[in-house]
Amino acid sequence: MAKNGFKVMDSDMHIIEPADLWERYIDAEFKGRVVGLTRYERDLGVALDGENLSSSMVPTPRSIEGHAREREAQNPKYQDGDENGWDAHSQVRAMDQEGIDVAILYPSRALFTLAYNGMDPKLAAAIGRAYNDWLYDFCKPYPDRLFGAGHIAPHDVDAAVAETRRCVEELGFKTVFMRPNIVNGISWHDPYYDPLWAACERLGIPVGFHEGGRPPHIAQVGDREFSTSMLHHTCSHSMGMMLATVSFCGGGILERFPHLRVAFLEGNCSWVPWLMWRMDEHRSGRASNIPS
């Protein structure tokens, strides 16, 4: 907990959403389409219209055994969460045990729901809103300790701006986030997304990027090369952040929105000095063979 007057903050804490989150929170129009999976204990999967969005990899005996070993290793630490449906009280008790005062909360299942090229933008926006409404209720009992990160659907920029404003102005969230994977072929530095960066800058919140598992309808770094979780995750979660960083720096977003703050999460950071140097070198034309 607080040390020398400084609070301990986890900037990337995860919660485990209930399987029936979307059944309870989504707009009536889309009711029943998004369902959390409960194939085994602590399943973090989710399905849309019956299609499993939580992995495009074929499970192997080894990966199933790995999952079981992982769940076994989580006992008995996870007992409190298990017994209390991973509610806010069990979350805060876990934070007390770990010595964490304050946390920004990111999802588990929901990470799979919006990484989807060609998804109906209205459905995508509704999936994000449902999660954000649930997260608002989750954080409510602990307004000084739990802070939600709004999950934003990038499929339609106007809807993304509207939901970002709602997250900050109505739900009191301090940040919003997306996965780093570009959707529908539109790069982050494409002017299409400028209204979203303008909104984050105006609202004074950082926008975050958080990668997730391998969904069937989006491209990630390494998905052409690697079939195992170990190798794929090594590349997707780190190099996905590098590509987003290149978009924000080299692509000019931070030049156009100099007060915008960005968080690149769960992808390490010791590559940052190298990548900053490389972008400078390429910008200056000092690298050979690069037509400017």
Place this chain on the structure above:
Amino acid sequence: MAKNGFKVMDSDMHIIEPADLWERYIDAEFKGRVVGLTRYERDLGVALDGENLSSSMVPTPRSIEGHAREREAQNPKYQDGDENGWDAHSQVRAMDQEGIDVAILYPSRALFTLAYNGMDPKLAAAIGRAYNDWLYDFCKPYPDRLFGAGHIAPHDVDAAVAETRRCVEELGFKTVFMRPNIVNGISWHDPYYDPLWAACERLGIPVGFHEGGRPPHIAQVGDREFSTSMLHHTCSHSMGMMLATVSFCGGGILERFPHLRVAFLEGNCSWVPWLMWRMDEHRSGRASNIPS
């Protein structure tokens, strides 16, 4: 030149192949299909059956102007090469000016010729052989200063093994190389390529990876996100090497062939300590959320 008894070596020097290389050197069966382009001074392009393989990017007024500025900046240094068709004598005179004793030679145009999913493996092998035969003739006048790196077509592993052997045993090359982009969806750590790594290990030569410009029929890191050379090259040449490094280490190639040496070229290296740490962490399962 040599300092304190040590020779100065350039491990990644490029030569500029003549536009008519393949017309002169390729097997009669494929004559006329691969043609170096001469659209402007110092054009490094190449076409297959009339299709430009040397860029899938649409030239813009800015990129054309950039090319022209680049060529202008190369004068008068390039005068000797220009006037002598970039022959071995002008290459060695340039090395003398730069203080380089010994160089391993990589191509310019040829980099575009084999990065091609679905290419007829016999054509691919013939394109590589033609380049290697030309390179052998190029190096011949300076056996103590110019060393060719054999260009290997990965489309058929048996042909790749045969050409690797020929490069080393008949042409005297000290290394062979490919681009890091996987071809036909087969990862480098797939057992399919084991005979090639076995051959390199047995022959005692390092195998190199060298990325190149953006060809129309292969995937590179960043090609979904970036349309300008500056941003694309920032990612393709570095993260392409990271993916190959993950294949060789995490994918188990170096475990199966412990005496194999690999060179990852022209992609920087200050990211290596980070990536080694990350692979260790993922292998040990210490990273959260990674089913082993």
